[in-house]
Amino acid sequence: MYFVARQLEYKILNSVIRCYSFARKSHYEILRLRKNCTEKEIKEAFIKMSKEYHPDKNKDAAAQDKFVQIVEAYNVLSKAGSRAKYDSAQNSSDSTYVYRTYNPYNMRRNSNTQYSYQYQTHSQNSQNTSQSNSFYGVKGLKKVPNYVIILLCCSLAMVGCLLQMFVIREMYMIQRRQANEKSKYLAEELEKVRAAAKENANEVQTRLLLEKIVQAANPTVATASLGQALASEKK
Template identity: 30%
Template sequence: MLMCGCAWLKYRRLNTRAGLVISHYDTLGLEKDCTHSDIKHSFIKLSKELHPDTNPPLSPDLHQRLLAVNEAYSVLSRPHQRRAYDQSLSVGERTNEGMRQYGDIRTNAPRHNVVRPHGTYADPSIYANRDRTHDRDYEQRPYYGVRAIKRKLPNSYIAAGAFVFMAVGAVFHFFLAKLTSDITIHQLDRRDQAASEHLQLVRQQALTNTKEIQMALIRQRANDSAANK
């Protein structure tokens, strides 16, 4: 999709007076389903008609048309560039669906939102361009949707409120992180204490029992483990 969009920007020709996009097929006077032979024949024919030897002296308009014909042929005569160009045309056609031209303005907005007394575009989604006839309907409503706040607050109040909210959130986050850390450390201390007590018990048993008793205990544990399996 991105490549098609880039091709559309690269290969399109714009008639600024009419506000219309002229494709390379239009430049050569051909349809989109034309063959390579049609493209070559039309290019040769137009090149002869617009060549400076045929139209001395060559006017700026004819020169621009000749450049457009050469550009159109350079794109459409190469199969891979033609495929990319055809895809870009499809993207451009979908993008331009519903677009209308109002003087120098090209948009899909309704006419009453574009043509104003000053002839400029006015986006109704911008607060300054709103329909002011409905302002009275909102005079008794709270500005922020909160009943305690009836009017718009200065920006300094909003900035101060945001700073206080951030400060409270930072303090809450600090205490929450500290509480979580204390709980984790306490659990680790309990595990270390249990492991230490078990190690002391093993050492006492090793010092109390003889080598024969220890080997017997090991064999007993191995037998119990095998029996449980």
């Protein structure tokens, strides 16, 4: 009789466990996702829900169990291979997916420690990604490598040198053009002065010759010489 009662209790317990397994939510339902969701959506849902049910923030025992389910679901769905196997097991009527219905206290404590480390790692990676995307205080502006900054500085310095050389060359050409124009103007003025001096010299020589003739004693010779001088001057 005792063995019959024990066997009956065992069957009832198996039936309860089996019903609980069938009634348990799938990994997609735990993370509140659709079956055709992307990897980015899975990661975002894991981070959001792990913050909500993390044992350090939520001391409820149900929240701890929920956190274990969230991490378990993420470990399966975040990898393409395990996700494909899980989907195949869900879609196949002959296949069954084994759920862990009970975790001893020590195993649950170790699991919480492991999941807490994974949660902190994911949070730290997301923070590092956010900081790298807004490194200069502008959202979406990522950190520029040092060699790119060096190349930009060298390019700006080279462009500055080329502009400076161009400005110096243009100033030199302008000054040279102005000097040539000034030299040409001075040469023209010098030619004018020389021509005027030559004309003045001829007039002075004629005047001196006339004075000598007038001072001569013979009026006839003076008159003839004066007429000849005037004729040559007209020529």
